[in-house]
Amino acid sequence: MSVVKKEYKRITVKSLVEMKQNGEKISMLTAYDYSMAKIVDAANIDAILVGDSASNVMAGHETTLPITLDQMIYHASSVVRAAKRALVVVDIPFGSYQSDSKEALRSAIRIMKESGAHAVKVEGGSEIKESVGRILQAGIPVMGHLGLTPQSIYKFGTYTVRAKEEEEAQKLKDDAKLLEELGCFAIVLEKIPAKLAKEVAESVSIPIIGIGAGGHVDGQVLVVHDMLGMTHEFHPRFLRRYLNLYDEMSNAISQYVADVKSKDFPNDEESY
Ligand SMILES: Nc1nc(=O)c2c([nH]1)NC[C@@H]1CN(c3ccc(C(=O)N[C@@H](CCC(=O)O)C(=O)O)cc3)CN21
Ligand SMILES: CC(C)C(=O)C(=O)O
Numbered sequence: 001m002s003v004v005k006k007e008y009k010r011i012t013v014k015s016l017v018e019m020k021q022n023g024e025k026i027s028m029l030t031a032y033d034y035s036m037a038k039i040v041d042a043a044n045i046d047a048i049l050v051g052d053s054a055s056n057v058m059a060g061h062e063t064t065l066p067i068t069l070d071q072m073i074y075h076a077s078s079v080v081r082a083a084k085r086a087l088v089v090v091d092i093p094f095g096s097y098q099s100d101s102k103e104a105l106r107s108a109i110r111i112m113k114e115s116g117a118h119a120v121k122v123e124g125g126s127e128i129k130e131s132v133g134r135i136l137q138a139g140i141p142v143m144g145h146l147g148l149t150p151q152s153i154y155k156f157g158t159y160t161v162r163a164k165e166e167e168e169a170q171k172l173k174d175d176a177k178l179l180e181e182l183g184c185f186a187i188v189l190e191k192i193p194a195k196l197a198k199e200v201a202e203s204v205s206i207p208i209i210g211i212g213a214g215g216h217v218d219g220q221v222l223v224v225h226d227m228l229g230m231t232h233e234f235h236p237r238f239l240r241r242y243l244n245l246y247d248e249m250s251n252a253i254s255q256y257v258a259d260v261k262s263k264d265f266p267n268d269e270e271s272y
């Protein structure tokens, strides 16, 4: 009997750029652990984001600020072991790239070396251009992130739609151009008007991946726990829920508790 090994064609940063050129939309979801990443990868997702939203979803923090570089590397290495096909992108966490470009490069190198991921993502535009440039010079692909940038939540105070006013919209457009010129392979645009996101997507040649940025961009990203309905208290307008896993899991776990209490579990067939 011959063992047929399943062949996967790895998605690369180049594949994503080609997908934009061919008008094929890019699908991206987060994952923070091996079991979830296995499922996401096997469903033919194009890219997996090891988001610093792990700070909220995995660790229960109020914001993305507390998660550390070591913790991101732990999540990323678990995801990399599962992902056979998807491109794996890792958020550099707050505090690991803002001080200076050397620190930024050191953080990016640690992520690439210790997790085996394929690219990093950073929040911001002109403020971090030296850091982005330096990481790119080392041969590490960088994804940008503009619009609602959760690592600077305390500067804004709210998670409302960004760049509704002309001045902020113009800065966002300039930042997108700058990130493209620096050599970023893609940009996430979070929670901005669809019209502005469309303009940006049409003005740059690198893929624009939206979350709450409308349908006229090159791809979409969501937090996987949100679209599966595990974070049932979170319901922004941009979120489409494909399952209500919170309810399904609650019911299953309640049933297990009841079965143990009533001595229904385990039965003879489940015993030795
Ligand atoms: N589970 C989860 N999903 C995410 O998409 C996500 C995280 N966590 N953590 C990091 C950031 C934070 N993000 C957010 C947070 C809040 C809204 C939001 O729309 N919140 C309110 C509205 C707030 C307002 O208008 O003032 C809402 O409608 O739920 C959007 C994206 C996106 N990221
Ligand atoms: C929401 C996405 C884009 C993200 O940055 C994250 O999950 O951390």
Ligand SMILES: [Mg+2]
Pocket: 051, 052, 053, 064, 091
């Ligand atoms: Mg993030």
